[in-house]
Amino acid sequence: MERSTLDLWVGLFVCAGIGALLVLALKVGNMNGFSAADTYQVKAQFDNIGGLKVRAPVKSAGVVVGRVTGVQFDNTRFRAEVTMSIDKRYQFPTDTSASILTSGLLGEQYVGLEAGGDEAMLKNGDSITLTQSAVVLEKMISQFLYNKAAEGNTSK
Amino acid sequence: MATENLVEISGVSYAYGKGRPVLTDINMTIPRGKVVAIMGISGSGKTTLLRLIGGVLKPTHGQVKVDGQLTNELDSEGLYRLRRRMGLLFQFGALFTDLSIFDNVAFQMREHTNLPESMIRDLVMMKLQAVGLRGAHQLTPSELSGGMARRAALARAIALDPTLIMYDEPFTGLDPISLGVIANLVRRLNDALDTTSIVVTHDVQEALDIVDYVYYLSEGVMVAHGTPDEIRAARDPRVHQFVWGEMDGPVAFRYPSRDFRAEVGLV
Amino acid sequence: MFNRGGIVNIRHVGHHAIDSVLRLGYATRFIALTLLHSGTSFRRPRLIVRELYFSGVLSLIIILVSGLFVGMVLGFQGFHTLQTYGSESALGVLVALSLVRELGPVVAALLFASRAGSAMTAEIGLMKATEQLSAMEMMAVDPIARVVAPRFWAGVISMPLLAALFSAMGVFGGYLVGVVLIGVDEGSFWSQMQNAVDFREDILNGVIKSCVFGVAITWIALFEGYDAPPTAEGVSGATTRTVVTSSLVILGLDFILTSFMFRGV
Numbered sequence: 001m002e003r004s005t006l007d008l009w010v011g012l013f014v015c016a017g018i019g020a021l022l023v024l025a026l027k028v029g030n031m032n033g034f035s036a037a038d039t040y041q042v043k044a045q046f047d048n049i050g051g052l053k054v055r056a057p058v059k060s061a062g063v064v065v066g067r068v069t070g071v072q073f074d075n076t077r078f079r080a081e082v083t084m085s086i087d088k089r090y091q092f093p094t095d096t097s098a099s100i101l102t103s104g105l106l107g108e109q110y111v112g113l114e115a116g117g118d119e120a121m122l123k124n125g126d127s128i129t130l131t132q133s134a135v136v137l138e139k140m141i142s143q144f145l146y147n148k149a150a151e152g153n154t155s156k
Numbered sequence: 157m158a159t160e161n162l163v164e165i166s167g168v169s170y171a172y173g174k175g176r177p178v179l180t181d182i183n184m185t186i187p188r189g190k191v192v193a194i195m196g197i198s199g200s201g202k203t204t205l206l207r208l209i210g211g212v213l214k215p216t217h218g219q220v221k222v223d224g225q226l227t228n229e230l231d232s233e234g235l236y237r238l239r240r241r242m243g244l245l246f247q248f249g250a251l252f253t254d255l256s257i258f259d260n261v262a263f264q265m266r267e268h269t270n271l272p273e274s275m276i277r278d279l280v281m282m283k284l285q286a287v288g289l290r291g292a293h294q295l296t297p298s299e300l301s302g303g304m305a306r307r308a309a310l311a312r313a314i315a316l317d318p319t320l321i322m323y324d325e326p327f328t329g330l331d332p333i334s335l336g337v338i339a340n341l342v343r344r345l346n347d348a349l350d351t352t353s354i355v356v357t358h359d360v361q362e363a364l365d366i367v368d369y370v371y372y373l374s375e376g377v378m379v380a381h382g383t384p385d386e387i388r389a390a391r392d393p394r395v396h397q398f399v400w401g402e403m404d405g406p407v408a409f410r411y412p413s414r415d416f417r418a419e420v421g422l423v
Numbered sequence: 424m425f426n427r428g429g430i431v432n433i434r435h436v437g438h439h440a441i442d443s444v445l446r447l448g449y450a451t452r453f454i455a456l457t458l459l460h461s462g463t464s465f466r467r468p469r470l471i472v473r474e475l476y477f478s479g480v481l482s483l484i485i486i487l488v489s490g491l492f493v494g495m496v497l498g499f500q501g502f503h504t505l506q507t508y509g510s511e512s513a514l515g516v517l518v519a520l521s522l523v524r525e526l527g528p529v530v531a532a533l534l535f536a537s538r539a540g541s542a543m544t545a546e547i548g549l550m551k552a553t554e555q556l557s558a559m560e561m562m563a564v565d566p567i568a569r570v571v572a573p574r575f576w577a578g579v580i581s582m583p584l585l586a587a588l589f590s591a592m593g594v595f596g597g598y599l600v601g602v603v604l605i606g607v608d609e610g611s612f613w614s615q616m617q618n619a620v621d622f623r624e625d626i627l628n629g630v631i632k633s634c635v636f637g638v639a640i641t642w643i644a645l646f647e648g649y650d651a652p653p654t655a656e657g658v659s660g661a662t663t664r665t666v667v668t669s670s671l672v673i674l675g676l677d678f679i680l681t682s683f684m685f686r687g688v
Contacts, residue, residue, distance in 0.1 A: 006476050013480045017584025020591040024523060024626050027617070210561055236563040244561045250554040267564050 050134025097130035168218035196373035243313035303334025474577035494596025515616035518597030527590030532636035536669035540644035547648030548658035582637025
């Protein structure tokens with residue numbers, strides 16, 4: 001086989017292969033991993049984080065603004081401490097509240113931030129004080145039954 | 157400091173692993189500029205001898221000295237340097253089947269030298285001219301006849317003008333014309349290139365016509381040696397049977413078996 | 424292994440086991456030598472380019488066609504199953520994740536082993552049987568550096584590229600069946616897929632898998648060829664062993680890698 005033809009085919013092959021990799025990376029997957037330099041860390045404590053996992057999204061108004069980077073147990077206050085990396089482009093007031101929500105009815109859990117009204121903004125290492133824990137299904141059901149029972153009693 | 161003998165083999169024995177020895181106490185000298193034949197029936201250890209000279213195998217006893225250097229003292233670098241000065245024509249050629257004959261002959265030049273392609277082309281053409289295949293240079297080994305392939309392999313063996321050329325059964329399976337061609341080339345190239353040649357063969361008539369000296373091996377032992385005339389006149393029954401192609405002799409015609417009449421039920 | 428009584432001869436089993444261990448040691452020494460002598464391949468990339476053609480380019484057709492078919496089947500089967508849960512729009516997710524995480528690397532590797540791996544084994548085995556490797560040694564050219572190493576690197580480079588091509592064709596096949604043929608919504612097909620397939624977790628892990636498979640297959644193929652008995656039966660046995668051993672090793676490695684990579688997700 002001619003050397004130049006061989007080179008041509010091999011070149012095409014390697015290009016096609018790299019092209020396929022790029023197609024997979026860009027069109028099939030998503031590459032929004034925030035690099036560490038563009039983020040600042042914020043902590044929040046919850047009574048119950050439910051099914052929240054590391055790398056879960058942090059959203060505000062439905063838009064992804066950061067990622068959960070760590071989940072620890074605070075042994076003095078017996079609460080879960082969640083560390084989040086927020087994109088530096090987005091600043092939040094210090095009285096922002098963080099809740100653990102579920103996308104859809106049975107989807108994965110994420111942290112939702114609702115901005116407060118304070119003038120001072122959260123800095124790297126700050127903690128969010130207003131938090132709302134995840135809704136645990138069993139507690140909700142028992143709550144519902146208890147309410148129902150109470151209702152039944154009062155109506156009598 | 158050039159010694160008179162290119163190859164000196166003293167007291168060499170070799171065995172593969174712990175089995176029966178293939179060679180026992182061989183003593184041989186190959187003088188410079190001569191064509192020497194090593195003959196014997198199949199399995200007498202001739203090819204093993206070539207491997208020992210080429211440094212592929214190391215003797216279990218004794219020493220092999222090639223151009224003043226002991227093969228078992230050489231490291232792999234030294235061995236490779238030694239082999240660059242040797243040419244070996246394998247049985248059936250062993251040409252690289254995916255390359256044309258041109259590329260086959262050019263192979264060593266491209267691997268071991270930094271010569272420009274134009275010079276390599278001229279050298280390859282010269283070698284192919286010497287064996288009469290210059291016009292076929294772009295053919296691949298599968299497109300050649302047996303005789304032509306053997307000649308191409310010969311051209312490859314002499315590509316770097318080696319000091320020692322070894323031929324492993326060069327006449328096997330060739331038609332009479334190709335036989336004559338190869339035999340002629342062996343002699344002529346040896347004299348023209350001023351090299352030394354060792355021919356391992358059991359083709360008696362062709363070999364005795366072209367060589368200067370003969371060593372005869374039988375079952376790994378050197379049984380006889382001498383000039384072609386001396387070998388033809390040898391009295392040793394083993395040599396005699398070999399040279400004259402006698403049907404029965406030291407190498408028995410019948411495979412060991414029990415009595416024939418008992419076998420067919422006559423007794 | 425079985426004597427006349429039909430009982431397994433324990434001595435033979437032990438013998439085979441020790442043989443396998445010895446062979447594995449020899450194979451390890453072989454691959455170490457190949458890596459050590461790779462300098463020639465890198466100094467003369469032409470050698471690798473030539474082998475890339477024979478193992479990579481010539482495998483393209485089978486990889487692309489198989490990828491397309493696998494993707495299309497995934498489209499059909501996936502739709503059929505998801506329909507019972509009313510989640511047809513998740514078809515893109517199903518097809519993409521199955522391919523990128525598992526089917527792409529594994530099936531492409533199996534196909535590569537059968538096509539390119541067996542070809543490598545046969546080629547080297549034949550070179551050994553016709554004494555071409557000995558001839559090279561006698562010409563002071565190291566056959567491992569000249570013949571084995573370029574094929575090794577060509578195999579290692581080809582494998583991830585082929586796996587990526589397989590996955591890409593598969594996604595396209597799934598798209599053809601799901602969106603074009605059956606009528607799943609195009610927008611949700613792609614958007615759900617992009618949401619669910621993560622570059623680092625899924626695609627990168629798939630690429631790592633295919634690299635590991637590439638090393639394993641090429642190692643096995645080259646070793647079997649190099650170690651084959653120099654006869655016709657020897658070479659044919661070696662090619663069979665290449666395909667069988669490679670396939671088992673791929674599936675085994677896949678299990679090990681998957682359990683590491685997809686543990687917590």
